[in-house]
Amino acid sequence: MSRRIQPIFDSILADDRCIGGTRSFVESLQEQYARKKTLSQGQRRALTRVEEQLASAPALDMDKQSRLDNLISRAQKAQDAWAVDFITSIKGQLLMGKELSTRQKEILVKVADRHSDKAQAQRESWDTNFTSEMREMMEIAARYYLANPPYFKDLATKALEDNTFIPSERAYKKMVENKFAKKVIAATLADPLYNVGSLVALRASAPSTLLYITRSILGENKTRTGKLATVIKADAKPVTSPARGSKVYSVLFFGETSPVEVEERWIKKGKR
16 A cells, blocks of 8 residues: 555655645544554545646746745745645645635735835835834834733734844734724823822722622631722832723832722722
8 A cells, every 4th residue: 555655645646736735634534544554545645636737737937936935935035824825725725726716816916015016115114113112112012912822923923032023014004903903002101190108099889899898817708998008109019900090009008018900990099
């Protein structure tokens, strides 16, 4: 069996035209064959079909192949991973002698426009004019999204781990300029409503986890209703909610020994 199938794998994978999804598919079949020493009838037919397509595929126009390779290179430089995968898939399809659908052609035109000389010049200008204020807003948004997964996980992680990282303008606008991130950034950069040393009290609308101390040292249920607290620190933690008044304070209630973190919307000015 191996004398019949293994040479087919070797022939297909040695062909430079076998790329993208087709290569991944053939490699997965090869891995299965190495483990089980067999393929199903359907898998054999699929493997034979790939071999026949390669054998009958006309040579791809060198100028077209060069343009696709150049477009892949531009997309890689722009950190556009999706475009790289898409163009590679398109190239593999053409190398296999398959026609592109109308939709694929439309998307390819848009990707080419996104990585044209003009677009590339705009990206270079974007990198040059990326300010410290823009980086600060990006990091605020990144902390918010890492605290509220799964959106922008990879981009947010990179923004916080690499202080030289500059995202594409498109990625920046998606993560930083959406309505949720704007609210979080505004709350973070706003002046504190309560300064350090101010007396505050909990609002009646505060969460029960703040209003009540469920177990005291004496084993009794106690409430913080009406108790005063002193602001120990403003901006005690990154803002993780787009709700109004989400700036975080560290406050110490009278008679307690450990400070509590509370959002601005849950406290009010305290009166003696």
